Amino acid sequence: MDWLQRINGAMNYIEDNLTEDIDYSKIAKIACCSSYHFQRMFSFITDVTMAEYVRRRRLTLAAFELQNSKIKVIDLAVKYGYESPESFSRAFQNMHGVTPSLAREKGIQLKAYPRMSFHISIKGDVEMNYKIEEKDSFKVFGVEEIIDTTGGNNLVRIPRMWSESFENGTYKRLEDAAPKGQIQGLCSVNAIMCYRCTDTDTFPYMIGAIDFKGDAEVPEEFTSISVPALTWAIFKTEEHKEEETTEKIQDIWKRIFPEWFPNSGYEHAEGPELELYYSLGKDRCYSEVWIPVVKK
Structure with missing residues (x-):
């Protein structure tokens, strides 16, 4: 239950500071993880970014104040962190469909996004296949992009980045440069993300080849990163067709944080996350999500 208490403590901090500058590093500290990983986890669980959640909550409270007080729009804009009444009005209308002035009128339909809290969902009807493994340091090289x-x-x-890598030949060049025969069935090109900190609403993502021995010759066109020795929680999807890869791996991501971590005895460690893809032949494959962990 410690995991739930920390996550809900982070949500309480957000709620208590909706009219202040929200310190994302403090949110992560309350949740006992990096700002980077907390925001990524939040997005996977809720299907909305942390910044978007904060924006919705602020505009929800602003609508309540408009209907229940005589506060000026300019004062409301300042209160909820907007640089001008115009930027506040645009944001308000984008969410509620009406201007702040019209929101004061009786019978106007507005939107309210309630505060979030997290609870354990006891299901048990669909198993999660996982294993804990220790791995020595290794390297990954490939093409990267900062994802918003x-x-x-x-x-x-x-998905578009992957399509482009096929179209422009990057995937083939990576495939040719990748070490062969490291793990049975492992595809030559995989994905790694969150291997360094970027801005609040971004993370680095690399389509790359994994070099578990660390001695492969890396072509100059590719970026190379080193992954330290870590303990990994490795989650395996069910077998699926190649075109189902994105769907199946996203299903796993959405379950890891609310269903596995709360009762696992492990916490998210500092380090990157990986997606590995395996081929079983005859259009059958499976995927793995690798997350660095430490025991509580």
């Missing part, structure tokens, strides 16, 4: 998570851009940009 606002507005679900990551769900669009990452």
Whole structure:
């Protein structure tokens, strides 16, 4: 239950500071993880970014104040962190569909996003296949991009990035440069993310080849990163067709944090996250999500 208490403590901090500057590093400290990993976890669990959640909560409270007080729009804009009444009005109308002035009128329909809290969902009807493994340090090399998570851009940009790598020959060049025969069935090109800190609503994502021995010759066109020795929680999807890869791996991501971590005895460690893809032949495959962990 410690995990739930920490996550809900972080949500309480957000709620208590909606009219102040929210310190994302403090949120993560309350949750006992990095700002980077907390925001990523939050997005996977809720399907909305942390910044978007904060924006919705502020505009929800602003609508309540408009209907229940005589506060000026300019004062409300300042109170909820907007640089001008115009930027506040645009944001308000984008969410509620009406201007702040109209929101004062009786019978106007507005939107309210309630505060979030987290609870354990006891299901048990679908198993999760996982194992804990220790791995020595290794390298990954490939092409990277800083992915923006606002507005679900990551769900669009990452698939497009893969499509572009096939179209422009990057995937083939990575495949040719990748070490062969390291793990049975492992595809030559995989993905690694969150291997360094970027901005609040972004994370680094690399389509790359994994070199578990660390001695492969890396072509100059590719970026190389080192992954330290870590303990990994490795989650395996069910077998699926190649075109189902994105769906199946996203299903696993959405279950790891609310279903596995609370009762696992492990916590998320500092380090990158990986997605590995395996081929079983005849259009059958499976995928793995690797997350660095430490015992509580």
